[in-house]
Amino acid sequence: xxxxxxxxxxxxxxxxxxxxxxxxxxxxxxxxxxxxxxxxxxxxxxxxxxxxxxxxxxxxxxxxxxxxxxxxxxxxxxxxxxxxxxxxxxxxxxxxxxxxxxxxxxxxxxxxxxxxxxxxxxxxxxxxxxxxxxxxxxxxxxxxxxxxxxxxxxxxxxxxxxxxxxxxxxxxxxxxxxxxxxxxxxxxxxxxxxxxxxxxxxxxxxxxxxxxxxxxxxxxxxxxxxxxxxxxxxxxxxxxxxxxxxxxxxxxxxxxxxxxxxxxxxxxxxxxxxxxxxxxxxxxxxxxxxxxxxxxxxxxxxxxxxxxxxxxxxxxxxxxxxxxxxxxxxxxxxxxxxxxxxxxxxxxxxxxxxxxxxxxxxxxxxxxxxxxxxxxxxxxxxxxxxxxxxxxxxxxxxxxxxxxxxxxxxxxxx
Amino acid sequence: xxxxxxxxxxxxxxxxxxxxxxxxxxxxxxxxxxxxxxxxxxxxxxxxxxxxxxxxxxxxxxx
Ligand SMILES: Cc1cc2nc3c(=O)[nH]c(=O)nc-3n(C[C@H](O)[C@H](O)[C@H](O)COP(=O)(O)OP(=O)(O)OC[C@H]3O[C@@H](n4cnc5c(N)ncnc54)[C@H](O)[C@@H]3O)c2cc1C
Ligand code: SF4
Numbered sequence: 001x002x003x004x005x006x007x008x009x010x011x012x013x014x015x016x017x018x019x020x021x022x023x024x025x026x027x028x029x030x031x032x033x034x035x036x037x038x039x040x041x042x043x044x045x046x047x048x049x050x051x052x053x054x055x056x057x058x059x060x061x062x063x064x065x066x067x068x069x070x071x072x073x074x075x076x077x078x079x080x081x082x083x084x085x086x087x088x089x090x091x092x093x094x095x096x097x098x099x100x101x102x103x104x105x106x107x108x109x110x111x112x113x114x115x116x117x118x119x120x121x122x123x124x125x126x127x128x129x130x131x132x133x134x135x136x137x138x139x140x141x142x143x144x145x146x147x148x149x150x151x152x153x154x155x156x157x158x159x160x161x162x163x164x165x166x167x168x169x170x171x172x173x174x175x176x177x178x179x180x181x182x183x184x185x186x187x188x189x190x191x192x193x194x195x196x197x198x199x200x201x202x203x204x205x206x207x208x209x210x211x212x213x214x215x216x217x218x219x220x221x222x223x224x225x226x227x228x229x230x231x232x233x234x235x236x237x238x239x240x241x242x243x244x245x246x247x248x249x250x251x252x253x254x255x256x257x258x259x260x261x262x263x264x265x266x267x268x269x270x271x272x273x274x275x276x277x278x279x280x281x282x283x284x285x286x287x288x289x290x291x292x293x294x295x296x297x298x299x300x301x302x303x304x305x306x307x308x309x310x311x312x313x314x315x316x317x318x319x320x321x322x323x324x325x326x327x328x329x330x331x332x333x334x335x336x337x338x339x340x341x342x343x344x345x346x347x348x349x350x351x352x353x354x355x356x357x358x359x360x361x362x363x364x365x366x367x368x369x370x371x372x373x374x375x376x377x378x379x380x381x382x383x384x385x386x387x388x389x390x391x392x393x394x395x396x397x398x399x400x401x402x403x404x405x406x407x408x409x410x411x412x413x414x
Numbered sequence: 415x416x417x418x419x420x421x422x423x424x425x426x427x428x429x430x431x432x433x434x435x436x437x438x439x440x441x442x443x444x445x446x447x448x449x450x451x452x453x454x455x456x457x458x459x460x461x462x463x464x465x466x467x468x469x470x471x472x473x474x475x476x477x
Contacts, residue, residue, distance in 0.1 A: 016466065042471055062471065065462075304466050347428055347469055356428055397429055397445045404433070 002028055002321060003098045004072070005314060008079045008089060009105030009241070010034025012042065013280030013303035015062055017103050020311020022067040028321020030071045031097060033089070035078040038129055039064065044300060046132040047156040048349050051139070052163050055132045079106075084248040084276055101314050104256050104264065104278040105307075106241035108298070113148060113234050115210050122216040123232045126153055138231045141165030146219045146227050148207050149235035150177035152348050155190070157233050158199050159350040169227055170194070171202045171219070181361035182392065183382070189374050190350075197351055202227070240282050240296070250276070255284035255296040260340045262310050277314070279306035288409045289341050290360055290389060297344050297360075305342035312338075343407045356400045359390030359407055371399050416453045417476040418461060424472035431464035431473060439464060 005021060007014045010032045018030050034040075041060040045051070050059050078092045082102070090096050110125035112118075124135040135157075139145065143166045147154045150172025161168045174180065176187035177194065191201055202221060211218030211226065219229045242252040251257035251267040256278035258264055262285060263272035278284075280303035284294045316335045319326035327335075348355040364382035370391075372378035377395030381388055381403070388407075393400040418438060427447050431439040438461060439449045453461065458475075465473045 019466075044469060063465070063474075300469060301467065345430070347426075349426065354426060354428075395445070397427060398441050401429055401432070401441070 002318070003087065003100035004029035004031045005101045005103065005318075005321075006030075006089060006097050006099035007032040007103040007105055008034075008082075008244070009107055009280070009282070010036065010073060010075060011040050011105065011107055011280075011303075012062070012300075013105035013107065013282075013307055014103070015040040015064075015068070016304045016307035017105060017279055017310055018068045018071045019065060020308045021315055022065075022311075024312045024315035026311075026315040026318055026321045028318065030068075031074060031099075032071055033074040033077050033079055033091065033097065035076065036128060036130075037076045039073065039075065041129055043127070044347075046129065047126050047153050048160060051132055051136055051157070051160045055129065055136045057129060060129065079244050082245050082248060084250065084273060087275070089244075099275075101275045101318065102277070103310060103314075104242075104245065104276070104282060105280050105303070106244070107281040108238035109241055110234060111237045111239055113207060113210070113232075113236065115208075117210060117212070120210060120212050120216040121214060122212075122230055123210075123234065125234050126157060127238075135231070135233065139164045139166055142167065143230050144228050145169070145231045145233065146171060146207070146229040147233040147235060148219075149233075149237070150174060150201070150203070151235060151237075152178060152346075154233070154235035155194065155350055156348060157235065158194060159197070161233075162197050162199055163351075166231070168198070169200045169202060169229075171205050171207055171221060171227070173204065173206055175203060177201065177203075181364075181382075181390070183361070183364070183367035183380065185367065185369065185374060186378075186380055186392065186394075189378075190353075193351065193353065207232075238298075242282065255282050257294055258283050258285045260286065260288075261313050261336050262306050262340065263313075274317075277310045279303060279310055285340065287341055287344075287360075288339065289343065289407050290363060295360075297342075299344045299346045301345045302342060306340070309338075309340050339409070341409045343404060345404075353394050354397070355392065355394055356397050357390060357392035358400065358404050359388070361390035361392055363389045372396055416455060416458060416461065418449060418451055418453060419474045419476060420447065420449055421470075421472045421474070422447075424470045425468075426470055428469055430467045430469060434463040434467055435460035 082089045145166045147170045179187040209220035264276040316327045361382045366383045370381040379393035382390035391403040429441045
């Protein structure tokens, strides 16, 4: 029998890959291995509305479709190594899984503050359901919350914690929260709106030490300021989960480098592995809408878009996987040549602000208000060398949406 | 015939569904989601794609 398609990482990317394989006609065995104990669930609500109410798997679980009911989900199991030459992965219990095709969907994990007395209670990251359950229990009215990091997740947790009646301070390295990628005007306005809700900001600062013996009691900033702190939220970026791929001829600097079919490429000569793919947050790929520079894109639409691309390629390559013929080389080539040019999209909810964006805002060298007013609903355009690379609005969703069609590949491919 | 249901408690009117199934979903002049509650079987693929891209996972398909 043919070896299964093995997906490592059983989150959104993993689920969407399994669905796409079935949709494009592959009926053979699929094994999805994930180290979390839960079936795939949706992460964005973990810093937003679900954190404000009750955090449970039920509230965030993805709907499971009948087509993927026969997927072999191996949950609570951590893959520790891979051998791409011999086509196997091995989990922490020593179980070896041979594969025909490997799909890497291991995403990211939060970077944590490294301090001498690091083992204090009251420290939290926000990536997994368990993280959110632990944090939710401590966000009680009056709790003194310090948030490290003023990116999207830091700001969302700040808004949610304020809603829950906590005392909230945000410590961030930039001039304004989310200044990259939003730009100074929108970011300073965002800070103003947070401040009007009672959040205090300590910008161009970082936490360098913690006080407390068993539980965190204070956060020490680099200018010597000490913030009283009962709950510390660490939202200071992330690491790619690629250690398990080390030792193979594969480029894992800052994510798994892929070609435009999301095939992992060899570090030695840049040639793709025909049966190793990467999707979602962990994949680093060129998006021809923008330029030729491979990037990881941590937006929610990427797992779905990349999984669809991979599902189609793999299903074409393997056929139905249960005895039917695989596609002719010409047909496979055609699918490989379809290219990959997903339109990055993200949103964020903070208080009554609904932020919606398309494109890669961070590439801009010029940012302009193009609709509305800064103090109310507004839309900003982001341009590089005069060409729009992003659009972002607070409210005014239908205006933002109108610009989505701007993001196409010049010359028309993909 | 397919039956479509959107949980309006969850929906935040991002309109991502509109791009996948424009014959079913639209944003009205107030930027609020409106949708057609029934559809022909031929729309299944588009509606499933809309379900996939809904950030709030608010869309449900009842056969
Ligand atoms: C709190 C939060 C809020 C967010 N909000 C937004 C938002 O508003 N808008 C937006 O666009 N995006 C948002 N995102 C980003 C979005 O959720 C991610 O882009 C998406 O989850 C990526 O999916 P993925 O499947 O690629 O990776 P992940 O969801 O990270 O899944 C990877 C999975 O692999 C598992 N894994 C890792 N290593 C191993 C191993 N060795 N063996 C087995 N399993 C392993 C991990 O435990 C995890 O379950 C948010 C993310 C978070 C955390
Ligand atoms: S994508 Fe989901 S949240 Fe957005 S408008 Fe459609 S149903 Fe509502």
